[in-house]
Amino acid sequence: MSTKRRRIWRNDLVALAFLLPFTVLYVVFTIYPVGQGIYMSLFRWGLMGKQGYIGADNYARFLGDRFFWGALWNTTKFVLYSTPTIILLSLGLALLANRRSPLKRLYRAAYFTPNLLSVSVISFLTIYMLQPYGMGFISNLMKTLGMREDVFFLRDPQLVWVSIVGATAWWTCGYNMMLYISALQDIPDQLYEAAAIDGASPSRQLWSITLPLLKPTTLLILLLQLIASFKVFAQIRLITNGGPGNATRPLIQYIYESAFDKNRLGYAAAMSYALFLILVVLALIQLWMTRETER
């Protein structure tokens, strides 16, 4: 009895020792800020600290703030434009790079390369590619091909989204392509062989075998993509800084500006919980989905 109890206590202590270093950091930098943020959101709060309790005012105020809704709408637009673009392009690249071909490995590596570049690098590359007046690559190519017109990719409120989404797709498709490729490799060859014997053409095989079997992967990529896109900040901040006007300013940038440019940290903390809510819902769906697939 007492040896057994001692054993239990000993295990508790040993486990605690192994868990301690991570748990301390996790509590301080992941869990505590969530509570701290709720607390801050109830105050007028500047960079120097607390300025006065105002209850739910911050929440009421951002719900009536058209810049908040504008920024949330911009983030949503980015999600709506980028998600299908990225999924379709990643799937296409995966199908291209998974074919029997002597250049297979090269394709994969090449399609994946932009994913390695830092966000600052891809942002400035985008800016320089799109400069007007024959200075940027695209504009120069258009001039070389004899087109006269100048296109202002980053000043036109529609084209600016094309540019941002295009740059993001170029940057991130390689990663999702790899997910698709590994799913493609899990499809047994016999399925295709049997279909070929039955006389199914390659395109028929694509529609009836490949695409249906890729559905779980597509769902996974869809969720990963939704989560990542709601967090969009860095490339927009660097490519357009939210412009022209506020046409592309995403929610995180507005939160950032409210906190550190306008010195309203309580207000920014309150707004963060709108984003938090969206992301928690998506994370829960994802957790539930991985549970389902693991079964």
Place this chain on the structure above:
Amino acid sequence: MTNKKTSLGGILLEALAVLCMVLILIPVVWMVSMSLKTEGQQITNTWQYFTPPYTLQNYSTIFQTSKVLIWMWNSLFVALVVTGLVIVISTMAAFALAKIPFRFSKFMYFFFLMGLMVPTEATIVPLFVTANRLGLIDTYQGLILPALAGSMNIVIMRSFFRGIPNDLIESATIDGANEMYIFLHIILPLGRTVIVTIAIFTFIGNWNSYLWPYLAAMSEDLFTLPLGIPTFIGQYTQDKVLPMTINTIASVPIIIFFIVFEKQIVKGITLSGIKG
């Protein structure tokens, strides 16, 4: 089944694959070739972007006039230290959760699962206030410590470690081995694959990380490459050759890293995809 007929469709697809490769790589090739150009050279047609004359002048200018070496060192230092520490503390915690039968095991696991739902992006403001109170803003510790606090790695490692057979551990225990011995001599060697994968991803992620360093690093001497590049490029409005040179300098190390670890990176993406 041999693919005897090189059909027209097959040739078209091959051509499409090559075309995609060219389109995807053009910006990267353009970046590198611009870094070899002389400042102020007139470009009349697009082909001239890629043709000689080349010069390495820009590289020596950048190394002499910018802090790029400091920023590169900071990126490397922060990414390496974060990776090393993540591996140490996460393997320890995941081992305890997976293989030590203690009373709060379930509770702790769910406590860590909760963290998967906390997006750093939505807690930057309170995180900044917390870090500021601890005196971490504008220090290396401030860049490093919050990057260690994500629970994703633990969840992945725990499920991997659970797959390690208990027989091995039991027979070692009978031979008188304690938990530290089991951790170092059974778990770590057998968990190699997942540990290497997580190490690679932690390294790449932190080498490229932007949002938190953007908040936590104030002085230029503490900047990492993703912060330093915009600062440097901000001084150049007209010419592109120096900005492109610094972009190239920032990209080369990570591309070499990819070439070296290609296999593990590809494997790792699948792993992270499954576990999300």
